[in-house]
Amino acid sequence: xxxxxxxxxxxxxxxxxxxxxxxxxxxxxxxxxxxxxxxxxxxxxxxxxxxxxxxxxxxxxxxxxxxxxxxxxxxxxxxxxxxxxxxxxxxxxxxxxxxxxxxxxxxxxxxxxxxxxxxxxxxxxxxxxxxxxxxxxxxxxxxxxxxxxxxxxxxxxxxxxxxxxxxxxxxxxxxxxxxxxxxxxxxxxxxxxxxxxxxxxxxxxxxxxxxxxxxxxxxxxxxxxxxxxxxxxxxxxxxxxxxxxxxxxxxx
Amino acid sequence: xxxxxxxxxxxxxxxxxxxxxxxxxxxxxxxxxxxxxxxxxxxxxxxxxxxxxxxxxxxxxxxxxxxxxxxxxxxxxxxxxxxxxxxxxxxxxxxxxxxxxxxxxxxxxxxxxxxxxxxxxxxxxxxxxxxxxxxxxxxxxxxxxxxxxxxxxxxxxxxxxxxxxxxxxxxxxxxxxxxxxxxxxxxxxxxxxxxxxxxxxxxxxxxxxxxxxxxxxxxxxxxxxxxxxxxxxxxxxxxxxxxxxxxxxxxx
DNA sequence: CCCAATTTGTTCGTATGTATC
DNA sequence: AGATACATACGAACAAATTGG
Numbered sequence: 084x085x086x087x088x089x090x091x092x093x094x095x096x097x098x099x100x101x102x103x104x105x106x107x108x109x110x111x112x113x114x115x116x117x118x119x120x121x122x123x124x125x126x127x128x129x130x131x132x133x134x135x136x137x138x139x140x141x142x143x144x145x146x147x148x149x150x151x152x153x154x155x156x157x158x159x160x161x162x163x164x165x166x167x168x169x170x171x172x173x174x175x176x177x178x179x180x181x182x183x184x185x186x187x188x189x190x191x192x193x194x195x196x197x198x199x200x201x202x203x204x205x206x207x208x209x210x211x212x213x214x215x216x217x218x219x220x221x222x223x224x225x226x227x228x229x230x231x232x233x234x235x236x237x238x239x240x241x242x243x244x245x246x247x248x249x250x251x252x253x254x255x256x257x258x259x260x261x262x263x264x265x266x267x268x269x270x271x272x273x274x275x276x277x278x279x280x281x282x283x284x285x286x287x288x289x290x291x292x293x294x295x296x297x298x299x300x301x302x303x304x305x306x307x308x309x310x311x312x313x314x315x316x317x318x319x320x321x322x323x324x325x326x327x328x329x330x331x332x333x334x335x
Numbered sequence: 336x337x338x339x340x341x342x343x344x345x346x347x348x349x350x351x352x353x354x355x356x357x358x359x360x361x362x363x364x365x366x367x368x369x370x371x372x373x374x375x376x377x378x379x380x381x382x383x384x385x386x387x388x389x390x391x392x393x394x395x396x397x398x399x400x401x402x403x404x405x406x407x408x409x410x411x412x413x414x415x416x417x418x419x420x421x422x423x424x425x426x427x428x429x430x431x432x433x434x435x436x437x438x439x440x441x442x443x444x445x446x447x448x449x450x451x452x453x454x455x456x457x458x459x460x461x462x463x464x465x466x467x468x469x470x471x472x473x474x475x476x477x478x479x480x481x482x483x484x485x486x487x488x489x490x491x492x493x494x495x496x497x498x499x500x501x502x503x504x505x506x507x508x509x510x511x512x513x514x515x516x517x518x519x520x521x522x523x524x525x526x527x528x529x530x531x532x533x534x535x536x537x538x539x540x541x542x543x544x545x546x547x548x549x550x551x552x553x554x555x556x557x558x559x560x561x562x563x564x565x566x567x568x569x570x571x572x573x574x575x576x577x578x579x580x581x582x583x584x585x586x587x
Numbered sequence: 588c589c590c591a592a593t594t595t596g597t598t599c600g601t602a603t604g605t606a607t608c
Numbered sequence: 609a610g611a612t613a614c615a616t617a618c619g620a621a622c623a624a625a626t627t628g629g
Contacts, residue, residue: 096616098394106584116432123595133618135387138596139394142350146398147428152348155626156593170429176399177422180368181505190450191506198446253433254443258510332358348596375615385598390616406615407606589629596624604616 098139101130105144109162116164120150123160148173167257171264176332178265185269188262189318193311195259196243200294200310203249205301211249215295218242219288225281233270240267242291266321283320287313350391353382357396361414368416372402375411400425419509423516424584430517431584437521440514441570445563447511448495452546452562455501457553463501467547470494471540477533488522494543518573535572539565 095103105120114120121129126137141160144150148169150160219242222235240263247259290313297306347355357372366372373381378389393412396402400421404412459467471494474487492515499511542565549558 098616099397102398110584122593135390135619136617138387139391141595142391142394143398145351146354146395147425149428152595153626154593154595154624157627158594158625160595164432165429167429170426173399173425174422176401177417177419177509178505180416183505187504187506190454190504191447191510194446194450195443198442202442252439252442253430253435254439254514257429258443262506332362350596374613387599388597391596393615404615405606406604406613408613409607410605410614412615591627591629593627594625596622598622599620600618602616602618605614606612607614608610608612 097132097136098143101126101132101137101140102143104130105140106149114162116162118162120160120162167260170257171261172332174261175264179332183265185318185321188265189314189322191258192262193314193318195255195262196314197307197310199246199250199255199259200298201303201307202252202255203246204298204303204306207249207298211245212295212299214245215242215291215298218245219291219295222288225284236270237267239287239291240270280320283316286316287320290316349384349388350395353378353384353389353392354395356382357392358401366414368414370414372412372414419512422509423513426513427516428584435517437570437573440517441566441574443510444514445566445570447507447514448566449559449562451498451502451507451511452550453555453559454504454507455498456550456555456558459501459550463497464547464551466497467494467543467550470497471543471547474540477536485522489519491539491543492519492522532572535568538568539572542568 105126109120120126123134123137123141127134130137141150141152144160145152148165149163151163152158152160218238221238226232226235244260244263247256247263250256250259290309294306294309294313297309357378361372372378375386375389375393379386382389393402393404396412397404400417401415402412403415404410470490473490478484478487496512496515499508499515502508502511542561546558546561546565549561
């Protein structure tokens, strides 16, 4: 047994060490997205390690979405802003093991979506308002086929993704977008979407219409309340099926 | 320019392909955390690729927190549940590029922490309630040194991490834990913690005491309201400094 | 269109490190 | 201590992709 000081922490493999070293190097040198890292050959020289080791380190950074690699002249490894899709997929891996329920997701939605709606009131440009109305119009008539039903459900989720994208708060924006992605996933891969409960569905559509008007008019309190009600019916629509999230990894 | 059919999507390198293939293989075969993947040699045979390529694929999965590797007999690559710390760090990389403000974080906290408090009322075992009280007691007296000040601030954040860990909702639990980690980071690496505003600080401490009592008594509504007030003063305490988050990568 | 230069991508053989029995 | 089974690391050669002449 090692001395007490050692917290029995496994020594990191060399590729991991190199990857971490490069991360700090990037931060210390203030490299921004788009900036190029030293070429493979130079890294081999600088770290005194074999090509394979350096390459494994690059794969680590790449997997985290922090760099992109291009071949050819002018190619190399470039610092890259982690994309929302990548962050979504990486976080999705965490919840893969967690058996999320629809109720779990809606507990968050019910807390966050009203806050988002209130904070966006009076700030949305006409194009965005029009885009939201396009969504609503796309499911004006009840769906006839099961595929149409699924499409409508995905579009009604997209409505919320569009709203989320408008928030100046990256945290709020990401959280809501992530939950929409989880629900979309559920819709696509588990065929778990609205049973043909026309009444509740039309109610949801009405809420969205009223919401757009409140947002346009800049009525924050009203927008918040409409979203509270909207979330309540949406939850009602989806719950009761007691479904757990699909056991699959997200792409990104 | 390539034909229209090609969505100008760069073909993934072979290590990435292998990593993805293994992911689906794991899901399809229903492998759980702790299960062993085929040995390196067998993967080389099965995929018909060189050792280096397979190893790079493993580094990718490892970076995502999905597997751990061990050397020696009985060693190999094992499926691993993505840890909260790893998920936190990977998501942190996304926000590294996003210039979060204290206000951004508190917009979420103000929406989520009250919900958490309400949902936990009457459910906490005595040990946890005691642990919460320990936190509160550890900053009963005003701090004398700047280090003590920092410690107290970190402990007051830990109070919320303990609460978050008690939620049966993994999403809610993770979100709050993540925000606490962001604020802790801010505290440690930017030395941005409570200016010695004794009044506000003591107010916060009082809120936490009252909160524990409401949680013990099972008064959900009261717990929610106390948390609403607590978040408001906490935000007041930290804001005005208009700080953006530290530009560094999290560890995990 | 082809050729050459540049940079990453992949392979193979070998040797070393590490944990179990 | 020694044998075994496994990942880890190295180095040299060759392949593929991209850019510019």
